[in-house]
Amino acid sequence: MEKIDRLRHYGLFDAQVPRYTSYPPANHFAPDAGQVQQLNWLRAVPGAAVVSIYIHIPFCRRLCWFCACRTQGTKTRRPVDDYVDVLRKEIASVRATLPAGIRMGRLHLGGGTPTILSARTMQRLLETLFANFKPAETLEFSVEIDPTDASDSVLKTLLAFGMNRASIGVQDFTQKVQAAIGRAQSLEQTRRVVDIVRGAGIGGVNFDLLYGLPHQTTESFAQTLRHVGDLRPDRLAIYGYAHVPWISKRQMLIRTEDLPDNEARLGLAEMTRDVLCDRGYEAIGIDHFAMPDDPLAIAAREGRLRRNFQGYTDDRCAALIGLGASSISRFPHGYVQNQPATSTYLRRIETTGLAGRRGYVMTDHDQLVAMMIEDLMCRFAFREDALREKFPKSEALIRRTAVSLMSRFPDVFFISRGGLKMQPEFRQLVRIVASFIDGFAQAGSSHSSAI
Numbered sequence: 039m040e041k042i043d044r045l046r047h048y049g050l051f052d053a054q055v056p057r058y059t060s061y062p063p064a065n066h067f068a069p070d071a072g073q074v075q076q077l078n079w080l081r082a083v084p085g086a087a088v089v090s091i092y093i094h095i096p097f098c099r100r101l102c103w104f105c106a107c108r109t110q111g112t113k114t115r116r117p118v119d120d121y122v123d124v125l126r127k128e129i130a131s132v133r134a135t136l137p138a139g140i141r142m143g144r145l146h147l148g149g150g151t152p153t154i155l156s157a158r159t160m161q162r163l164l165e166t167l168f169a170n171f172k173p174a175e176t177l178e179f180s181v182e183i184d185p186t187d188a189s190d191s192v193l194k195t196l197l198a199f200g201m202n203r204a205s206i207g208v209q210d211f212t213q214k215v216q217a218a219i220g221r222a223q224s225l226e227q228t229r230r231v232v233d234i235v236r237g238a239g240i241g242g243v244n245f246d247l248l249y250g251l252p253h254q255t256t257e258s259f260a261q262t263l264r265h266v267g268d269l270r271p272d273r274l275a276i277y278g279y280a281h282v283p284w285i286s287k288r289q290m291l292i293r294t295e296d297l298p299d300n301e302a303r304l305g306l307a308e309m310t311r312d313v314l315c316d317r318g319y320e321a322i323g324i325d326h327f328a329m330p331d332d333p334l335a336i337a338a339r340e341g342r343l344r345r346n347f348q349g350y351t352d353d354r355c356a357a358l359i360g361l362g363a364s365s366i367s368r369f370p371h372g373y374v375q376n377q378p379a380t381s382t383y384l385r386r387i388e389t390t391g392l393a394g395r396r397g398y399v400m401t402d403h404d405q406l407v408a409m410m411i412e413d414l415m416c417r418f419a420f421r422e423d424a425l426r427e428k429f430p431k432s433e434a435l436i437r438r439t440a441v442s443l444m445s446r447f448p449d450v451f452f453i454s455r456g457g458l459k460m461q462p463e464f465r466q467l468v469r470i471v472a473s474f475i476d477g478f479a480q481a482g483s484s485h486s487s488a489i
């Protein structure tokens with residue numbers, strides 16, 4: 039059977055599966071792990087630990103039709119300024135709950151569009167943050183930047199506070215595609231941000247692109263990749279567009295008949311990989327690329343790659359603390375998500391100082407499955423030896439899972455030292471393989487396309 043038929047046989051063109059940025063996926067979080075759990079887990083973070091901080095800014099001046107992120111449109115700064123005032127209260131309250139001596143190893147501002155903040159508001163936010171969280175010596179400070187909404191002054195403020203990684207939204211430079219996704223953005227607007235950031239001596243420039251958008255063809259996307267190549271980002275995340283209008287209502291503005299089908303999506307993904315690898319990037323996981331000297335590429339080569347809500351990371355901090363509406367915290371024993379609706383989040387912080395709404399307490403079995411899935415997503419491997427070492431009581435289950443994988447996906451895996459590995463030509467199946475060992479996935483929920 040040809041490769042494409044094998045991929046079809048395993049469901050690549052039909053399956054809807056999670057992206058596994060967490061295990062269990064966030065749609066399985068429940069209210070029983072809310073604010074009380076958040077309080078206990080914050081208090082239990084070891085003193086002197088290095089933590090990661092994620093701050094969510096759920097506002098955009100424009101709402102792109104494809105976007106599945108939690109954000110809302112605003113034409114004025116007022117709601118953004120009010121939100122930041124409350125965020126500063128949450129920062130102080132979370133800090134007061136944590137033990138003394140905590141340091142910040144990572145800081146990520148995401149959204150929405152963090153650069154919608156005025157320079158003054160950004161300064162107030164960062165002053166409060168740095169006053170509460172002492173940075174570790176090697177702080178990585180990254181910010182999601184929409185090049186059409188990032189003033190010189192806000193970029194200057196971010197740089198003054200030590201931003202050293204810029205995550206720039208690009209998606210696609212083709213005008214016809216941009217018109218069909220409600221996001222006009224010129225090459226010059228993008229180049230301007232790259233020049234400012236590079237001009238300040240920042241080495242970490244990331245681009246986000248999407249394949250599977252309306253009207254995209256391999257030729258048009260190859261042209262976008264040529265423009266991208268001229269700007270030489272250090273790292274790229276090239277996500278498959280998740281068309282989930284039943285979750286993200288604004289996607290109803292995208293005409294389904296203009297979308298490439300799943301076989302065309304595979305063609306786009308494969309062309310992208312070939313072009314970027316020819317240009318010297320290393321492919322990382324299912325959708326990231328990085329220059330060989332980028333820390334993510336080094337982490338991948340050294341087997342230190344991790345997966346979190348931003349995708350792939352080399353972050354090894356003890357806990358990830360999410361601040362702001364809908365943000366998710368990850369603790370050693372589970373997850374807590376803040377109130378998703380901005381208005382409820384604001385009320386909860388004003389009244390109680392914390393806004394945990396729902397989450398998940400992980401059992402030992404969940405921890406085992408989480409490690410299996412993270413290994414698959416990051417290494418395309420089922421590391422029996424490493425799993426046994428960490429979970430010695432589950433030896434029989436680990437063996438049974440390896441046998442089931444070999445029998446369910448016979449030509450996908452081969453036996454390698456210490457476990458199983460996926461054949462490189464079948465790596466696109468990794469989310470389907472992960473869903474096979476994910477106890478929750480059997481219940482059937484509606485996720486995005488597997489490719």
Ligand SMILES: C[S@@+](CC[C@H](N)C(=O)[O-])C[C@H]1O[C@@H](n2cnc3c(N)ncnc32)[C@H](O)[C@@H]1O
Pocket residue numbers: 098104105106107148149150151152182183184185206207208209246247248277278279280281
């Ligand atoms: C918070 S968003 C964008 C940040 C910034 N506001 C911008 O527009 O440049 C982060 C990234 O998520 C990705 N994204 C958004 N909606 C998506 C979808 N439906 N499917 C896949 N990726 C998506 C996009 O690549 C986007 O750049």
Ligand code: SF4
Pocket residue numbers: 097098100101102105106107109149150151184207
């Ligand atoms: S892609 Fe960025 S600017 Fe567009 S709606 Fe999403 S978060 Fe806002």
